[in-house]
Amino acid sequence: MAAVMSMEDIRTEATRLNIDLSSVDWASVRLPPGEDCGIISDDDDLHEEDSLEFDAGFGNIIIVDNLPVVPREKFEKLEGVVRKIYSQIGVIKENGLWMPVDEDTGKTRGYCFIEYNTPQENLQRWLTDEKGRDQFVIRAGSDTEVLWNDARQVKADPVYKRPFWTESFVQWSPLGTYLATVHRQGAAVWGGASTFNRLMRYAHPQVKLIDFSPGEKYLVTYSSHEPSNPRDTHRVVLNIFDVRTGKVMRDFKGSADEFAIGGTGGFSGVSWPVFKWGGGKEDKYFARMGKNVISVYDTETFGLIDKKSIKVDNVMDFSWSPTDPIFALFVPELGGGNQPARVSLFQIPSKVELRQKNLFSVSDCKMYWQSNGEYLAVKVDRYTKTKKSTYTGFELFRIKERDIPIEVFELDNKNDKVISFAWEPKGHRFAVIHGDNPRPDVSFYSVKGGKVLKLTTLKQKQANALFWSPSGRFIILAGLKGFNGQLEFYNVDELETMATAEHFMATDIEWDPTGRYVATSVTSVHEMENGFNIWSFNGKLLYRILKDHFFQFLWRPRPPSFLSPEKEEEIFKNLKKYSKKYDVQDQDISVLLSEQDREKRKQLKDDWERWVNEWKRYHEQEKMDRQMLRDGEASDVEEEYEAKEVEVEELLDVSEEIIQDA
């Protein structure tokens, strides 16, 4: 086996063997199957590669997985079948099919690589946009439309439009690969390199709701059916599909009661999603809450883990960590306070309780995970001694630290009502809107180093909702509903307001996946003002599009970046160096735009002049006719009159009176 050589060594070696390196066709060099000659496979250091290079280099190679494992004798036959199936997609390159063989067993490894002459449809093509733009989908009236956000040109650039694309709503898959539409017969997903083709259909009559798993491997569909006997409850059907194959992996049927959230409240509806996905992007587990149980399933067997549910009496709510197979659950107080309320953390698949915290005189609990699963904040509403009112405190779990320490934290004025709470994505800060005033306060806290540290409090803000940028650091304090769409763009690093603005009547706010732009929209809950605005992260209004009957605005999500945190840090530090190239492009475009604008205006003005001149000509021609119609009154021109002052004396009344001499 050859030792790994440096390029320098290779050159020396080549000269020694009298080989001209430049004449060697590297593409024709093929390693024998199963022999890697000590060369590290490209796959091993894939995560260090730039994603763009990955797309460029392997665009015409596909991997076929889940093939049967066959011994050498059947190798040819399998290859024939595979070749037959996959040559339907395109022309397979000569020697383009390679099925690796396990050295030890002499059997195939159950997968193969196929190289085509032309690149295959790349479902993630939109990510390779030269201008680095993001896409979004909008639904207005009967039309559904996908557009690029071309912020540099301050406009939206259409990609694909289709009337009656969906019968109720559309939804992107969590990594942005698919756009799902909902129809009477079922759901469908769409995608493709340049346009939107239907990739798969999922039959589910009268489907009402859909939900993707976080890694977009599975799709859960839900429908509820009117019972034949009105005294019965609704019948509920849930299907879990494999997104790629369209196969039903598991279905659940039952009465609405079974799928309604348990607990003492006695809710009548089903809270969506019924199944919550855990274990991060790998889509390993999904779970649902039933009466006194939490049922956790795994996606290998689509059965219950250990074939039984986790029994938790009176469980009210549970919530997965966004990254790890850990979930938190909340059990309310029982027996009039004899048994305290508690919050527990469970690990899956071991079902071990990692941490538990008992809480007293609790009225309600809400759980907020930080996006990296590092922190869990539990908002606890407790009764005051009189039991007449409640006050709020927080329990902060530091999940990644040993023994999961818990920090108890209260607001400066613990009687303040908490209106909204939000973690900084990937960060260690959180924001809270609190207060009873018509204009509440907004406070920022950091939990770095295990201590809760208040950063600042902004007094008297017109805000009732918080929207962190997906890359953290920036946040929008929004006053929706009662505040009519007040927006404050705030920089939490510098603790300063970047801009304040208003999108009158705004109902929805969504950051684009990169955190560069924000969309605020007025959907058809209001009659007027329907449409959306696109803002830069620092609160500059870029453009505004009005659409009647505006229903949905959704940014196309992006998969997580391939860059390591260190690399991101480095780019952030040397931003000037990296941004230079883009500054030049921006400059060019702005020059081009102003040029185009000038030209457009000139054109409009010229057109208008033409009209006016024509009208003037007509007006002149018809002068005599008009004069005639006016019985010879000479002119159309207003200015040809003289202002004369005329004194008119009018005698109103005359009376005579004799004035007596005194």
Next chain:
Amino acid sequence: MRPILMKGHERPLTFLKYNRDGDLLFSCAKDHTPTVWFADNGERLGTYRGHNGAVWCCDVSRDSTRLITGSADQSAKLWDVKSGTQLFTFNFDSPARAVDFSVGDKLCVITTDPFMGLPSAIHVKRIAADPDEQMGESVLVLKGPQGRINRAVWGPLNRTIISAGEDAVIRIWDTETGKLLQENDKDVGHKKTITSLAKSTDASHFLTGSLDKSAKLWDSRSLTLIKTYVTERPVNAVAMSPLLNHVVLGGGQDASSVTTTDHRAGKFEAKFYDKILQEEIGGVKGHFGPINALAFNPDGKSFSSGGEDGYVRLHHFDPDYFKIPSI
């Protein structure tokens, strides 16, 4: 620009008209008395009493001696502007809507609403120089359009009549033969009721406002669409500046669906657009109901708006307004 608030009507305004000299402003409202004001200071000069229904429209002769009004009491009346006396009443079998004097003031077009099975109609009346000789007969009656005809005006040289209304179609009629000459191109035309129509000073082009939240500028002769102004609210009233390349659109949420939440929600602003670039320049706030009527003073230095709230607001432009760069 501090507006002058003119409170003289008890019901929503319907129409505003300046005389040619621009010193008088005539206002019509759903109360029964059209009113004349000094266009300069907003002082009330007098009223025209005699109608027994909402007054929808009016026109004043070029020499400012005659006023004609169309009313829901199924009549149109001719008035002496100065004395306020009724000179003549044209009686119809259905409410009169739009009125317009021809060039030379010898003819007048009056539209009537569909009513009790009668279709809408456009009537042309001869206006006698001496009111004693005034006759009630129509010279011409045009029928055909479905629904109300909200506006009918004379085209260049009285050769045509331009009508528009509920069926969202603009029609040009020959005044000699009574034939329908043209209908606007449906693809580019309005999609909902046309509520208002304003001619340019030289009658070469006109502006229509519609409930489809847009206003459109048309050539009077060819009926070619020249410009479209898109707004966020139904348009009830339109006006064109005789001085600058500006158009004004007024309107707002339908009066019946105005909520009590916020006056900004209704969009009761008068919006100014650049006539050529079709871009919004600015807005004038003030009304707390939809704007139903707009008119420009013929000198282009002031304009007035009439609202569902019963007020007429008279605005004299600041010197800054005339510095707005065009292109």
